[in-house]
Amino acid sequence: MRILVVEDEPDLRRSLARSLADAQFAVDESGDGEDALFRALEVDYDAIVLDLMLPLKPGEAVLEGIRRAGRTTPVLLLTARDTIADRVRGLNHGADDYLTKPFVIDELIARLRALIRRAQQQPWPVVTIGSLRIDLVQRRVYRDDVEVPLTGREFGILEQLVRHRGRILTRTMLSEHLYNDASEVMSNAIDVHVAAIRRKLGAGLIETRRGQGYLIDA
Amino acid sequence: MRDSLRARLLFWHVAAGAAIIVTFGVAVCLLVWHSRLSAIDTGLRLHAAALDRAVRPTDNGQVDLILDPGLRQVDASGIYHFVWTREGVLIDRSDTDRAVPEPGPDGPRFAGGHRELAATAASGVRLLVGVDLAPLRSDIRALATNLLAAGGGILLLSVAAGWWMLGRALAPLGRINLTARRMAEGDLSARIPDESVDSEVGQLVTALNSAFDRLHGAIERQRRFTADASHELRTPLATLSAEVQWALARDRARDELRSSLEVCGRAAARMQAVIERLLFLARGQAVAAETHPVRLDDVAREAVDHTRALSYASGLTVEVDLAPVSILANRERLLEAVTNVVTNALRYNVPAGRVTVETHLENGRAVLRVADTGIGIAAEDLPHVFDPFFRGDPARSRDTGGAGLGLAVARTVAEEHGGTIHCDSAPGRGTTVTMTWPADRVVPGTEPSRPA
Numbered sequence: 142m143r144i145l146v147v148e149d150e151p152d153l154r155r156s157l158a159r160s161l162a163d164a165q166f167a168v169d170e171s172g173d174g175e176d177a178l179f180r181a182l183e184v185d186y187d188a189i190v191l192d193l194m195l196p197l198k199p200g201e202a203v204l205e206g207i208r209r210a211g212r213t214t215p216v217l218l219l220t221a222r223d224t225i226a227d228r229v230r231g232l233n234h235g236a237d238d239y240l241t242k243p244f245v246i247d248e249l250i251a252r253l254r255a256l257i258r259r260a261q262q263q264p265w266p267v268v269t270i271g272s273l274r275i276d277l278v279q280r281r282v283y284r285d286d287v288e289v290p291l292t293g294r295e296f297g298i299l300e301q302l303v304r305h306r307g308r309i310l311t312r313t314m315l316s317e318h319l320y321n322d323a324s325e326v327m328s329n330a331i332d333v334h335v336a337a338i339r340r341k342l343g344a345g346l347i348e349t350r351r352g353q354g355y356l357i358d359a
Numbered sequence: 360m361r362d363s364l365r366a367r368l369l370f371w372h373v374a375a376g377a378a379i380i381v382t383f384g385v386a387v388c389l390l391v392w393h394s395r396l397s398a399i400d401t402g403l404r405l406h407a408a409a410l411d412r413a414v415r416p417t418d419n420g421q422v423d424l425i426l427d428p429g430l431r432q433v434d435a436s437g438i439y440h441f442v443w444t445r446e447g448v449l450i451d452r453s454d455t456d457r458a459v460p461e462p463g464p465d466g467p468r469f470a471g472g473h474r475e476l477a478a479t480a481a482s483g484v485r486l487l488v489g490v491d492l493a494p495l496r497s498d499i500r501a502l503a504t505n506l507l508a509a510g511g512g513i514l515l516l517s518v519a520a521g522w523w524m525l526g527r528a529l530a531p532l533g534r535i536n537l538t539a540r541r542m543a544e545g546d547l548s549a550r551i552p553d554e555s556v557d558s559e560v561g562q563l564v565t566a567l568n569s570a571f572d573r574l575h576g577a578i579e580r581q582r583r584f585t586a587d588a589s590h591e592l593r594t595p596l597a598t599l600s601a602e603v604q605w606a607l608a609r610d611r612a613r614d615e616l617r618s619s620l621e622v623c624g625r626a627a628a629r630m631q632a633v634i635e636r637l638l639f640l641a642r643g644q645a646v647a648a649e650t651h652p653v654r655l656d657d658v659a660r661e662a663v664d665h666t667r668a669l670s671y672a673s674g675l676t677v678e679v680d681l682a683p684v685s686i687l688a689n690r691e692r693l694l695e696a697v698t699n700v701v702t703n704a705l706r707y708n709v710p711a712g713r714v715t716v717e718t719h720l721e722n723g724r725a726v727l728r729v730a731d732t733g734i735g736i737a738a739e740d741l742p743h744v745f746d747p748f749f750r751g752d753p754a755r756s757r758d759t760g761g762a763g764l765g766l767a768v769a770r771t772v773a774e775e776h777g778g779t780i781h782c783d784s785a786p787g788r789g790t791t792v793t794m795t796w797p798a799d800r801v802v803p804g805t806e807p808s809r810p811a
Contacts, residue, residue, distance in 0.1 A: 152622045153598040160605045221593035224586070242597030246604040 142187040143167040143318045147177040160246045165293045167321040174198025178206045193220040201234050208235040215256035261304045307359030365525045372521045380510035403476040406438045406488045416482040438490045445483030531560040547575045595629040636764040652802040653688040656681035656718045662697040669705045680717040684725045685802035688776045696772035699765035704731035723798035735786035745770040
C-alpha cells in the first residue's frame with residue numbers, strides 16, 4: 142500500500158518514512174504544501190499523512206485541494222496543534238483522522254490501516270477465500286490454519302487483489318500501490334511476483350485477463 | 360456576608376433613628392411640662408395676690424378676711440387656698456379634698472402631687488395657694504404616649520424603607536460576588552453587568568470589570584504563550600520519539616543506529632534552543648536589573664562577529680557604521696537581543712544581499728539600527744513580528760531555523776532596559792529594526808553625537 146508522508150521537519154519526515162516502510166508500506170515523502178498537493182493529485186495514494194504547518198501552502202489548503210479535486214484518499218492529520226478547536230477544524234476541512242505529536246508509531250500504523258480498510262469498505266481485516274485465510278493486519282496467509290510464508294511484495298500484490306476482489310487490476314495499478322517513486326521497478330516484476338504467489342497458494346487463486354491484468358474472483 | 364452587612368447597616372440606622380426620636384420626645388415633654396408649670400405658677404401668684412388684698416388688719420391687731428364669694432370656692436382652674444394667722448391658726452380654707460398642709464417657708468414647692476405657693480401677707484398672715492397636678496400629669500402622659508406611638512410608627516417605616524433601600528444599594532455586591540466566583544471557577548469572560556454607572560458602586564463595577572479585562576488578557580496571553588511553547592517542543596519531541604521507536608523496532612545495523620542517534624541529537628539541540636529562549640523570556644526583569652554601562656557599538660560588533668558564519672554561508676555583505684554609545688544595560692541580554700535581530704536580518708535576506716548595522720546618538724537617545732535588503736514583511740504581519748512564536752510567511756520554513764522567538768526576545772530586552780523596538784518593512788525591499796533607548800539610559804562620556 143502506498144502512502145504519502147507530508148512533513149516539513151526533514152528528520153521527522155525521514156524517520157516516519159522509514160518506520161512506515163518497515164511496516165510494508167510504499168512511502169513517498171513531501172516537505173512542503175505545494176509539492177504535497179501535486180503528488181496527492183498525481184498518484185492514487187492509499188492514504189496521506191499530513192502535517193498542518195507547512196511551508197508554501199498550509200496543510201488545510203492541501204487538504205482542501207485534494208477534496209476539491211474529488212479525491213476521497215484517507216487523510217490523517219499529524220500535527221503539534223492539540224486543542225479541541227484545532228482537531229475540529231482539521232476534521233471539518235475533510236480529514237479522516239487526527240493524531241498529535243508526539244505519537245506512537247504503532248498507533249499511527251494501526252490508524253492508517255483502519256483508514257484504508259474503511260475507505261475500501263472492508264471493516265474486518267481477515268479475509269477468507271476457500272481454504273485460505275488472509276490476515277491483512279498481521280500480513281500473513283494461512284492455508285488450513287498452516288501459515289504460508291510470502292515476501293512483502295507478494296503479500297502486497299495479494300492484498301491489493303483481495304481488497305479489490307472481483308475487479309481487474311492492471312500491472313500499473315498494482316505497481317503504483319506497491320512501489321514508491323524511488324523504486325526502480327523491472328517491467329515484468331509484477332508477473333514474477335504473481336507467479337511466485339501462484340506457486341505457493343495454488344494456480345487457481347489469481348486469474349489472468351490477457352492484455353488487462355489480474356483479478357481474484359468475488 | 361451581604362445580608363449581615365445589610366443587617367448591620369440597618370441596625371445602626373434604626374438605633375440612631377430611635378435615639379433621635381426618644382431624645383425629641385423627652386425634650387417635647389419637658390418643654391410642655393415647664394411651660395404648663397410656669398402658667399400654673401402665674402395663676403398661683405395671681406391667686407395669692409388676690410388673697411393678700413383680701414387680708415385687712417384691724418385696729419386691735421386682729422385681721423379681717425373679706426373674701427369674694429369666688430375666692431371661697433375652688434375655681435375652674437382648681438386653685439385652692441389656706442389662710443393662717445401669725446400664730447398658725449387656720450382661719451380660712453377653700454372647699455377642697457386637700458388635707459391641711461404645713462404652711463412652710465415662702466415660695467413655690469411640690470407637695471403630695473400638688474403645686475403650692477406659700478406667702479406671708481400683711482400683719483404676718485400666712486397664705487398658701489395650690490393646685491392639683493394630676494391633670495397636667497395625665498396630659499403629659501398622653502402626650503408621651505402619642506409621641507411614642509408616632510415615633511414607633513416612623514421607626515417601623517424607616518426600618519422597612521431602609522431594608523429595601525439597602526437591599527437595592529447592596530444588590531450590585533451580590534452580582535460582583537457572583538461574577539468573582541465565576542471568574543475563580545475559570546469562566547474568565549464573566550463580567551459584572553453595570554446598569555448604574557454614576558453611583559460609587561457603578562464606578563467600582565467599572566473598575567473591577569476593567570481589572571477583569573486586563574487579568575483575562577494577561578491569562579490569555581500566558582495561555583497562548585504556553586500553547587505555542589508546547590507546540591514548538593512537540594515537533595522535535597515527535598522526531599526524537601519516532602526515531603527511537605524506529606531504532607528499537609528491530610535489530611538495526613551500526614551505521615543505521617548512528618544516523619538515528621544523530622537525528623536524536625539534533626532534536627534534543629532544537630528542544631534545548633527553544634527551552635533556553637523560553638527561560639530567557641521568563642527570567643526577564645530580575646536579571647535585567649543588574650545593569651552596567653555597556654558600549655552599544657561593541658555589543659553590535661560582537662553580534663556581527665557571532666553571526667559571521669551565517670553571513671559567509673549565505674554570501675551576504677554586512678556593513679557596520681558604529682559610533683561609540685554607552686547605555687546602562689545587562690550586557691549578556693543585550694548581546695542576545697542584538698544577535699537575534701542581526702540573525703533575522705541575515706536569515707530572511709536575498710542572495711548576495713546586504714545587512715547594515717549602525718549605532719549612534721539621536722537627540723540624546725541611543726539608537727541601534729539593523730537594516731536588511733531581505734524579503735520584507737507583509738503589512739498585516741508587521742504588528743505581530745515581536746509576538747513570541749510568530750513566523751510571518753509560511754514559506755519561511757523550518758529549514759531556515761529559529762523558533763519564532765528571536766524578535767520576541769529582542770523586544771523583551773529592549774523594554775526591560777527602558778527602551779523601545781520598532782520595525783519598518785516593505786515586502787521585497789527589506790526590513791529595518793530600530794532599538795531606541797531614552798536619554799536617561801545613556802551614559803555620557805562617550806563621543807558627542809554626530810550631526811543628525
